[in-house]
Amino acid sequence: MPTLAPPAVTGLGTLYVYGIAAAGVRAPRATGVAGSPVGLLTESGLCAAVSPAPERPRARRRDLLAHQAVLEELVAQGPVLPMRFAVLTPRPDALRAQLRSDAAHLKRQLDDIAGCVELNVKGTVVADCLAELVRRDEQLRTLALRARRRPGYDADVRLGEALAKAVRREARRAAREVLARLTPLAVRTADGPLDDGRVLSTSFLVRADDEPGFRREVAARARAHRDRLALGVTGPLPCYSFVEARPASRPAGR
Amino acid sequence: MITTYEDEVVCAPRAGTLYDVLELILDRGMVIDVFVRVSLVGIEILKVDARIVVASVDTYLRFAEACNRLDLERDVRSKTVPELFGGPVAKAVGRTGARRTARSLTDKVRDVLAPPEQDLPEEDLPAEDLPAEDVRDGVRTPAGRERERRAARHQRRSPAARPGGEARPRARRRPAAEE
Numbered sequence: 001m002p003t004l005a006p007p008a009v010t011g012l013g014t015l016y017v018y019g020i021a022a023a024g025v026r027a028p029r030a031t032g033v034a035g036s037p038v039g040l041l042t043e044s045g046l047c048a049a050v051s052p053a054p055e056r057p058r059a060r061r062r063d064l065l066a067h068q069a070v071l072e073e074l075v076a077q078g079p080v081l082p083m084r085f086a087v088l089t090p091r092p093d094a095l096r097a098q099l100r101s102d103a104a105h106l107k108r109q110l111d112d113i114a115g116c117v118e119l120n121v122k123g124t125v126v127a128d129c130l131a132e133l134v135r136r137d138e139q140l141r142t143l144a145l146r147a148r149r150r151p152g153y154d155a156d157v158r159l160g161e162a163l164a165k166a167v168r169r170e171a172r173r174a175a176r177e178v179l180a181r182l183t184p185l186a187v188r189t190a191d192g193p194l195d196d197g198r199v200l201s202t203s204f205l206v207r208a209d210d211e212p213g214f215r216r217e218v219a220a221r222a223r224a225h226r227d228r229l230a231l232g233v234t235g236p237l238p239c240y241s242f243v244e245a246r247p248a249s250r251p252a253g254r
Numbered sequence: 255m256i257t258t259y260e261d262e263v264v265c266a267p268r269a270g271t272l273y274d275v276l277e278l279i280l281d282r283g284m285v286i287d288v289f290v291r292v293s294l295v296g297i298e299i300l301k302v303d304a305r306i307v308v309a310s311v312d313t314y315l316r317f318a319e320a321c322n323r324l325d326l327e328r329d330v331r332s333k334t335v336p337e338l339f340g341g342p343v344a345k346a347v348g349r350t351g352a353r354r355t356a357r358s359l360t361d362k363v364r365d366v367l368a369p370p371e372q373d374l375p376e377e378d379l380p381a382e383d384l385p386a387e388d389v390r391d392g393v394r395t396p397a398g399r400e401r402e403r404r405a406a407r408h409q410r411r412s413p414a415a416r417p418g419g420e421a422r423p424r425a426r427r428r429p430a431a432e433e
Contacts, residue, residue, distance in 0.1 A: 020284070053280070059280065061272065064272055064279055066271070067279060068275065068279060081284050081322065082283045083283050083284050083285070083286075084279070084281070084285050085279045085280050085283070087285055087286065089286075120274065120275065127317070130317070130321065130324075131324050141326065144321050144324070144326060147318060147322060148319075153315075156314070156315055156318035156319070157311055157315065159314075159318040159321060160256040160313065160315055160316070160318035160321075161314045163314075163321055164314060164317055182272075190282075192277060193277065203282075232274065234274040234275055237278065238283075240275075240279065240282040243282075243284045245282070245283075245284060246284075246285060247283050251405070
């Protein structure tokens with residue numbers, strides 16, 4: 001059993017926490033945030049991957065990648081509860097106390113995501129259906145013809161705005177269809193923020209065995225909608241979206 | 255909105271990956287109450303948002319321009335939009351082009367391999383797009399054949415393809431109806 005205790009863990013001081021897994025995993029070899037070595041702190045059948053916290057954590061690109069890399073190494077060994085970026089604990093014993101008091105809750109969450117991965121699907125608007133929309137939509141056609149007969153800035157703006165709306169509406173419709181197709185393939189879903197251009201942003205908790213089928217479905221949907229919606233899958237990821245943000249309900253509450 | 259760039263295109267592959275998971279790493283995942291979570295002041299991120307802002311006049315004008323280049327009389331797919339916006343749109347069209355070339359190449363291989371009396375399968379293109387002489391001719395390059403096909407299609411449709419779009423043909427039609 002790797003009871004690794006690198007200087008980071010034994011030493012006093014603030015720790016950066018990457019994630020929590022069942023006790024018994026190997027310490028990640030990846031370099032942690034701010035170039036620090038990553039160690040494990042084991043308590044009550046759980047272990048937390050930690051490293052000495054940088055003095056002023058910042059969301060630098062290499063630190064974000066380090067956070068992700070450490071988690072990925074853990075995920076390869078079994079279920080992991082990933083921490084949000086830049087979660088720190090003032091002292092190792094505070095973390096131990098937390099793991100101890102919350103062990104049951106944390107273990108239940110680990111069981112919930114065991115054998116699953118997070119796949120994040122994003123969809124953005126594509127305007128390749130523009131010609132088709134103009135052909136199909138009488139109103140757009142009228143605007144287009146008007147802009148030709150009386151060319152000018154205002155006519156173009158009006159036409160362009162109507163086109164933008166139509167194209168976005170098409171993309172949204174396609175996104176709804178994609179979501180309806182993918183949801184049954186997942187254990188759970190978690191929606192992310194949308195905006196003008198991003199019409200689909202959903203994380204899916206998918207059984208690892210189902211990942212190939214899920215990807216095939218995404219690819220098929222991407223082909224079907226490629227003139228109006230660009231689909232991308234990111235993953236498999238640590239299950240960021242499927243852990244309870246605050247597992248530490250008040251000790252008395254349980 | 256209009257069009258999107260795939261992150262791999264804009265950034266290095268790793269950056270693309272990071273960009274896609276950024277919101278998850280920063281906004282999801284577990285936080286533990288007794289833990290301190292530093293506030294991330296001035297996030298120094300490569301948040302390269304390459305997407306075109308949809309609700310901008312600039313985009314409207316580009317859309318309008320793309321639309322103005324469409325031939326509203328013809329049943330065409332816009333080839334001008336990709337040129338205008340680049341990105342995956344252009345890539346998609348490029349892929350389509352490549353596929354078309356590949357298909358022509360397959361045709362040619364069949365032309366060479368298939369016994370002359372055997373009919374060509376018709377899965378590829380409607381018969382009207384394959385003039386008889388084209389089928390017999392095994393010498394032309396696939397690209398050349400594709401060019402010819404396009405030209406043939408263009409010829410067939412050219413009466414309606416004159417510049418001037420909507421107004422002109424209608425003007426022609428009307429006198430015809432009056433006669």
